[in-house]
Amino acid sequence: MPYFSLAFWPLIFVLGLCLGSFLNVVITRLPVMLMRQWRQEARAQLALPDEPTPRFNIAQPRSMCPNCETTLRWHDNLPLIGWLKRRGRCAHCDARISAQYPLIELAGGVVAISLVVLYGMSWQALWLYGACLTLLALAVIDWRVQLLPDVLTLPLLWAGLLYQWLFQPAYLTDAVIGAAVGYISLWCFYWLFKLATGKEGMGYGDFKLLAALGAWLGWLSLPLVLLFSAGLGALLGILYQASSPQARGTPMPFGPFLALAGWIMLLAGDDVLALYLNIVS
Template sequence: MPSPLPPWLVGPIAMLLGLSLGSFVNVVITRLPVMLMRQWRSEAREALSLEAESAPLFNLVRPDSMCPSCESPIAWRHKLPLVSWLMLRGRCADCQARISPQYPLVELLGGLLALAVVLLHGVSWETAFLLGACLTLLALAVIDLRLQLLPDILTLPLLWAGLFYHWLLVPLALPDAVLGAMLGYLVLWGFHGVFHLATGKQGMGQGDFKLLAALGAWLGWTYLPLLLLIAAASGTLYGMAIQARDPRQRGQAIAFGPWLAMAGWLMLMAGEPLMAWYLQWMN
C-alpha cells in the first residue's frame, strides 16, 4: 500500500506512534499482573465457598494513573511518553520519589520497534500486524523478567493473531505457520518432560511453551531451530553474567521468556538474512 504521507514524515510519525503505544504497553505491564492476581484470588475464594472480597474497580483504564509512592494523580502534562520522564528527571512531581526507568525504556523501545517495522515494511496491513506482535512481545518480555509470568491472555491471542495474519495476508504460508505453532509447543514441552524425568526439577514454565508456539505461528516451523539457538545462547550468557556478579544467584531460576521474545523480534525483523547466514554457517 503506497503511503499517503511524504517519505520524510513517515519515520517521525512512526516513532511518535510507537512512543505512545509503548506508554500503553507500560500500563499493561504494571496493571495486568495485578488484575490477574485479583481474578485468581476471587476464583480461589469462590472455590472455597468464601465470601467475595470487595475491591475498587481496577483495569487497564481505571483508576487514573497515579504515583505508586504517594498515590497522587498524574497530570496529563506528566504523561507525555519519554518527554515527561526527562523533564521530571525521573522523579514524581509531587513527592519526588524516583520513577522506575522501566517507563521511559519501554516507551523508547516501542518507538524504535515501530520505526524499524515501518522502515522495513512500509505503511501496510503487514506493518500493523507485525507492530502489534512486537509490542505484545515487549509486554511479555518485561512481565516475565519482573515476575516470571507469561500470561495466557497475551500469549494465546498472539498465537491466533499469527495464524490469522498468514490466513489473511500470506495464505500459502499458513500450513508452515500451523506446523510452527504445533512444533513450537511440543519442542519445549518435550524438553521440559525429559528434564523433569532426569532431574526431578521444573526446567521451565508452561508459558514458555505457549510463547514459542505463538512465535512458530508467526514465523513458521523452519525458523524455530535458529530462534531457539539465539534465545538459548542469549539466556545462557545472561545467566553466566548474573552468577559471575553475584554467586548467590547460582541455581536460581532465570526467566526464558525475554530471550524468546528478543529472538522473535530479530526473526520478525530480519528472519530471511539471518536464516541465510545460519544455513551458510551450518554448511
C-alpha cells in the same frame, strides 16, 4: 503522505511512543488484574465471601506514582517527555520512577519506524507491530513476575496463523507445523528435565510462547529461535550470577529471551534464515 516528508517520521515516532506508553499500562496492571481474578476464583472455590476491592483495570484508576500513589498530572504523563522533565522522579514524593517507562515508550517509537522502513505504510507492518509490542509486553512481564499470561500468548498464536493466511498463504502449513512443533518441543524438554532432575525447568507459558513464534515464523525458524534464546539466556545468567553471588540458584525466566529471539526473526528473519541455511547446507 510522502514517506520522506518532514512531518511523516516524527508523527510515526510519536504514535509509537503513545502505544509504548499504553504498553507500560498493560505491563504493570495486567499481572495485578490476573492475581486479583485468581484470588477471587480461589475464594469462590473455598466458599468464602467476596472480598471488596476497588476497581482496577487497564483504564482505572488513572496513572499514579507507584510509591506515594499520587495521580500524575497530564503533562507528567506525556510519553518520554514527562519522565525526562522530572528526571525520573515523582513530582510529589521525589521517589525514583523506573527507567522501564521511558525505555518501553522509546522501543515503541523505534520499532514503529523500523517496520515502516521495512514494509511501508501497510497492513502487514501494522500486524507485525502488534506482534512486536505483544512480545515486548510478555518479555517484561515474565522478567518482573515470571508469568506469561494466556491472555497475551494465545491471541499472539492465533494472530500469527491469521497473519500467514492473510498475507502469506503459501506459508500457512509451515506456520501450523511451527506452532505444533514449538509447543511439543519445549513440552518434551520440560518432562525430560523434570524426570532427570525432579525440578521444573520452565513453565507452560514458555511452550505457548514458542508455539506462537512458530505460527509467526514457521517451523524452519524454530532452531534459530531456540539457539538465540538459549545462548543469550545462558550468557546473561552466567554474568548475572558471577556479579551477584547471592543470586546463585535463583531461577531466571526464559520468556524474555524467547521474545527477544522472536523480535530478531520478525524484523530480520529472512536474512538470518538464509544465512543459517547456507551455513548448514
